[in-house]
Structures are given as C-alpha cells and as structure tokens.
Amino acid sequence: MIKEIQSKRLIYKPYIYFLLFITIVSVSPSIFSPNSPYATNVSRRFEPPSTTYFFGTDELGRCVFSRIIYGMRISLVTGLSILLLSLSCGGLLGALAGYFGGWLDEVIMRLTDIFMTIPSIVFALVLARALGPGIGNVIIILSVTMWTGYARMIRALILDIKNEHYVETAKIIGLNNIYIFVKHILPGVFPSILVMATLGVGRNILMTSSLSFLGLGIVEPTPEWGAMLNKGTTYIRTAPHIALFSGLFISLTVLSFNLLGDALIGNTGHRNIFMRGLGGSK
Amino acid sequence: MGQYLIRRLINTIIVLLGVVTLTFFLMRFTEGDPATIIALDKYGGQLISPEVIERLSFEEGLNLPIHAQFFNWLKLISRGDFGNSLISGVPVWDEIMLRFPYTLKLAIISVLITCLFAIPVGIYSAYYQDRWLDRITRLLASFKVSIPNFYLAIICILIFSVKLKLFPSFGCDGPSYFILPVFVLVVSQTGFTIRIVRSTVLEILESEYVQYAYVRGLSTNRILFVHVLKNALVPIITYISLQFLMAVEGAIIVETIFAWPGTGKLFQEAIFGRDFTMIQALVLFFAVLVCIVNFMVDILYLAINRRINFL
Numbered sequence: 001m002i003k004e005i006q007s008k009r010l011i012y013k014p015y016i017y018f019l020l021f022i023t024i025v026s027v028s029p030s031i032f033s034p035n036s037p038y039a040t041n042v043s044r045r046f047e048p049p050s051t052t053y054f055f056g057t058d059e060l061g062r063c064v065f066s067r068i069i070y071g072m073r074i075s076l077v078t079g080l081s082i083l084l085l086s087l088s089c090g091g092l093l094g095a096l097a098g099y100f101g102g103w104l105d106e107v108i109m110r111l112t113d114i115f116m117t118i119p120s121i122v123f124a125l126v127l128a129r130a131l132g133p134g135i136g137n138v139i140i141i142l143s144v145t146m147w148t149g150y151a152r153m154i155r156a157l158i159l160d161i162k163n164e165h166y167v168e169t170a171k172i173i174g175l176n177n178i179y180i181f182v183k184h185i186l187p188g189v190f191p192s193i194l195v196m197a198t199l200g201v202g203r204n205i206l207m208t209s210s211l212s213f214l215g216l217g218i219v220e221p222t223p224e225w226g227a228m229l230n231k232g233t234t235y236i237r238t239a240p241h242i243a244l245f246s247g248l249f250i251s252l253t254v255l256s257f258n259l260l261g262d263a264l265i266g267n268t269g270h271r272n273i274f275m276r277g278l279g280g281s282k
Numbered sequence: 283m284g285q286y287l288i289r290r291l292i293n294t295i296i297v298l299l300g301v302v303t304l305t306f307f308l309m310r311f312t313e314g315d316p317a318t319i320i321a322l323d324k325y326g327g328q329l330i331s332p333e334v335i336e337r338l339s340f341e342e343g344l345n346l347p348i349h350a351q352f353f354n355w356l357k358l359i360s361r362g363d364f365g366n367s368l369i370s371g372v373p374v375w376d377e378i379m380l381r382f383p384y385t386l387k388l389a390i391i392s393v394l395i396t397c398l399f400a401i402p403v404g405i406y407s408a409y410y411q412d413r414w415l416d417r418i419t420r421l422l423a424s425f426k427v428s429i430p431n432f433y434l435a436i437i438c439i440l441i442f443s444v445k446l447k448l449f450p451s452f453g454c455d456g457p458s459y460f461i462l463p464v465f466v467l468v469v470s471q472t473g474f475t476i477r478i479v480r481s482t483v484l485e486i487l488e489s490e491y492v493q494y495a496y497v498r499g500l501s502t503n504r505i506l507f508v509h510v511l512k513n514a515l516v517p518i519i520t521y522i523s524l525q526f527l528m529a530v531e532g533a534i535i536v537e538t539i540f541a542w543p544g545t546g547k548l549f550q551e552a553i554f555g556r557d558f559t560m561i562q563a564l565v566l567f568f569a570v571l572v573c574i575v576n577f578m579v580d581i582l583y584l585a586i587n588r589r590i591n592f593l
Binding site: 111113114115117119121129202215216240247251254258259 | 424
C-alpha cells in the first residue's frame with residue numbers, strides 16, 4: 001500500500017493538500033475563520049466579497065467564508081460517521097453472506113435487493129421527513145440508506161478471495177472461521193475497503209448536502225454547505241456569491257475524495273466491483 | 283434459457299413483495315397515526331376529536347392488528363386503489379400518471395443525448411489510452427461525477443437565465459424549457475458513462491479477435507464501432523438502464539430546482555405537504571419502476587448476448 005502511494009506520487013497531487021487542509025480546519029475552525037459563523041449583522045446584508053468578508057455576507061449579514069470554514073467540520077464529521085455506521089453494518093452482512101454462502105447468502109442478498117429497489121434519495125427523504133432535521137438524524141438516515149452498496153461490494157470481494165488456495169488450505173487444516181477471517185481474508189480485502197471508504201466519504205458528503213439542499217437534512221442556523229446553497233438559491237439574482245461559494249466547496253471536497261479514491265483503486269484488481277457498487281441498484 | 287427467465291421472474295416477484303412490505307411498514311412507522319391523518323383530511327383541523335378519530339379508525343380497519351391491516355392494504359393496491367391525495371383530493375394514481383410523462387420525456391431525452399455523446403468519447407478515450415484526449419476526458423469525467431447536479435443547475439440558471447436571459451429557468455411550456463434540465467441531467471450522467479464505456483472497451487481491445495481484425499486490415503473505425511462496440515454492449519446497456527433510473531431519481535432534485543411538473547417535483551411536494559397517500563404511492567411507484575427496468579434489462583441480455591451464464 002505504501003509503495004503504491006509512493007508510486008502514484010500522491011505527495012504531488014493538489015487534492016491531497018485540500019483534504020489535509022479540510023482535516024486541519026475541522027480540528028479547529030476558529031483559527032481559520034475571521035468572523036463568527038453565527039453573528040448576524042443586519043446592516044451589512046448581501047455584501048459582495050471584500051477584505052473583511054472574503055466570500056461576502058448572506059441574507060442575515062453573516063460571514064459566508066466563516067460559515068464555509070465551520071461547514072467543513074460538519075461535512076467531514078457527518079461523512080465519516082455515516083461511513084463508519086454503514087460500512088460496518090453493510091460490511092458485516094456482506095461478509096457473512098459471502099463467507100458462509102447458502103441460505104444465509106440468499107436471505108441477506110434478497111434483503112439488500114429489496115432495500116436497493118427503493119431509490120436512495122426517495123428512501124432518505126421519507127426517513128428525513130419522519131425523523132426531522134439534525135446532524136444525528138442525517139447520520140442515521142443515510143446509514144440506513146447506504147449500507148446496501150457496501151454489503152454488495154464486500155460480498156463480491158469475499159467471494160473473490162474465498163476460493164484462493166491459501167484460504168482453502170487454512171480451512172482444510174482446521175483453523176476456525178474467525179481466525180481465517182481476521183488473518184487471511186481481511187488483509188486481502190483491506191486495500192479495496194480503503195478505496196470504498198474514500199469514495200464513500202465523498203458520496204456521503206454529497207448525499208448530506210443534497211438532503212440539506214432540499215431543506216430536510218441539516219438546517220439553519222447550522223452552517224452546512226447544502227443548506228447554505230439552498231438559501232443562496234433564493235437570492236441568486238441579487239447575491240449569487242452565497243450559492244456559488246458554498247457549492248464550490250461541496251464540489252471541491254467531493255472531487256478530492258473521488259480523485260483520491262481513483263488513485264487508490266490502481267492495482268486492487270477490483271475496479272469492476274467498485275463500478276458496479278457505485279451504480280446503485282442492480 | 284426459459285429456466286433462467288423463470289428464476290429472474292421469481293426473484294423479481296420476491297423483491298416486489300418485499301418492497302411492498304417495506305413501504306407499508308416504513309410509512310406506518312414514520313408518518314404518525316394514519317387515523318388522525320385521515321380524520322384531518324376528511325373533516326379538517328377544527329372538527330376532529332378523539333371520538334371521530336376512534337370511529338374512523340374503526341371504519342377504516344385501523345384498529346385491527348397490524349398484519350390484518352397489511353393484508354387489507356395489499357388487497358386495495360392489488361386492485362390499483364392507492365387512495366386519494368390528502369392535499370388535492372384527486373386519486374393518487376391519476377395524478378402520478380398525469381405527471382410521469384414529463385419525467386419520462388426528460389429521462390429519455392437526456393439518456394439518448396448522453397449515449398450519443400459518451401459512447402464515442404469513451405471508445406476513443408480507450409483507444410488513445412493515456413494520450414491527451416484520454417487524460418482530458420478522464421479529468422472532465424471526474425469533475426462531472428463530483429459536481430452535485432443541484433450546484434450545476436444553479437450555475438446554469440445564473441449564467442443562462444439570469445445573466446444572458448437565453449433560456450427560461452422554471453416550468454415546462456415549450457421546447458426551450460427542456461434545454462437547461464436536460465443539460466444538467468446529461469452532464470451529471472456523462473461522467474460515469476464515459477468511464478464505464480472506457481474501461482469496458484479497454485478490456486476488449488486486448489482480446490485476440492481485435493488483434494485479428496487489425497491483421498485483416500480493417501479500418502480503425504470499423505473495428506471500434508462494429509467489432510468492439512458489439513461486445514461492449516452488454517455492460518453499456520446495464521449502464522444505460524441504470525442511467526435511466528438515475529434520471530428519474532435525480533429528477534427529484536433537478537425538477538425541484540426547475541419547477542418541472544414531473545413525478546420528482548410531485549414527490550418533493552408530497553414530502554413537504556405530508557401527503558401520506560401520495561408519498562406511499564410514489565415510493566411504490568419508483569420501486570416498481572426499478573424492478574421493471576431491471577427485469578427488462580435481464581431479458582435484453584438474453585437477446586444481445588447468447589453466451590450469458592444462465593445458472
């Protein structure tokens with residue numbers, strides 16, 4: 001893995017620095033933001049970008065730049081939490097299905113099919129309407145929606161590796177399932193899971209902002225990019241900078257995660273699994 | 283072959299039943315007490331009292347155990363009775379059928395344009411692997427995958443409607459209204475499609491019959507667009523079906539932004555209006571659409587590729 005990262009010259013890629021920047025900002029956004037993200041100033045509404053307000057001000061006179069900076073933490077935290085929940089649940093089910101096969105596989109896969117048949121945004125919207133807005137709820141909603149893709153991909157990965165000679169040998173000499181799984185299968189699928197996770201965070205951030213954009217995910221006054229874009233759309237004619245900057249940061253973040261994921265896919269030999277997995281249903 | 287079809291059909295039916303069940307319980311557990319909702323619908327906010335709700339829940343069979351309710355509901359929807367909209371009062375199914383053609387038009391046009399553009403670009407990109415054409419398309423594809431379609435839509439509105447005043451930005455009242463929504467859908471789909479076509483074609487270009495075609499002295503274009511494309515069709519068609527579904531699904535956001543009168547907008551309205559029956563019917567509608575498209579793709583596979591592994 002390390003060798004591969006070196007050979008890809010990841011050190012020289014701009015998106016690495018952008019992701020690094022987001023991570024650092026998320027740890028302490030207050031250092032990077034010139035103004036408070038919540039402080040309103042009605043006399044300075046809709047100001048265009050200036051030296052005090054780098055990205056201008058919004059409809060309540062709040063600093064758009066500071067809100068975007070604080071939004072990084074929210075996007076990153078929700079993206080990672082959704083990943084953690086959906087990947088562990090989906091991954092566990094997928095691994096069980098792939099490793100044991102038989103009726104367990106049949107049941108888990110039909111369950112996945114059923115969940116996948118309802119389009120993810122439809123599912124997420126129905127759940128969001130019921131649970132109401134909030135960061136915690138968004139994490140739950142999107143984890144319930146997103147686990148199916150991981151279950152499928154991990155099942156496919158395990159099926160691929162299950163018939164390798166070294167796994168079969170380990171079974172024949174009577175090692176127990178958990179030992180085989182941890183020692184022989186997990187290292188084999190780990191690089192692929194890393195790719196899945198990288199692409200997954202990007203997708204989660206995109207989904208979170210979609211929900212917020214529709215007014216059902218994370219809502220005002222929390223500085224979430226999708227919610228800011230939603231507000232910005234209302235004032236697109238008078239103050240386009242609100243929508244432009246918040247959307248730009250969603251795009252850049254998702255793009256960086258996607259490019260990193262693409263670079264990591266490299267030699268995992270499972271390009272098709274990712275392609276299929278990302279496609280959603282089918 | 284017949285056996286394969288039957289297997290797929292049984293699978294589809296199991297999934298359909300599962301989806302119906304999931305929808306029922308999803309709605310029961312998320313949308314609050316249905317008796318209150320129906321009472322609100324029938325009598326309005328002022329007139330309802332606990333007695334009315336009790337009487338209604340008795341009349342509608344809502345005091346029955348949940349499994350009995352489920353079977354009653356199954357009976358109703360198998361007759362095509364999805365109930366009336368809680369907002370407009372018209373039968374839900376009629377409303378969906380009235381709105382769906384708009385979404386269908388948008389989806390079909392955008393998928394067609396995407397294919398016309400993405401298939402040749404993907405093929406050439408694979409043929410000129412790692413040359414400048416390939417690098418540029420790959421980079422652009424990454425961008426297209428990452429830009430959310432709502433951001434793209436807003437930028438388009440800002441440039442073409444607000445600044446240049448070229449195209450209308452909301453509603454559907456003639457051919458010019460199609461341009462922006464179709465453009466957004468096409469751009470958001472081409473990225474993935476080019477990638478799929480490219481990676482499929484790359485694999486095929488390695489094969490021996492392509493080498494043989496070169497040896498026979500066929501022209502490059504003939505090899506690419508007859509020999510290679512024919513064998514790349516199976517994955518591409520799967521993808522086109524997915525794209526079609528993505529267009530219907532993505533329409534929820536795109537239609538909301540462009541105020542396009544399709545099912546996506548209808549769903550968004552229903553969600554915000556808490557239109558219980560409409561949401562229920564639309565969730566089922568989308569799910570059944572996915573099932574049908576997937577099943578049709580399976581049949582198409584058989585027609586295109588005889589080598590498919592039936593077992």
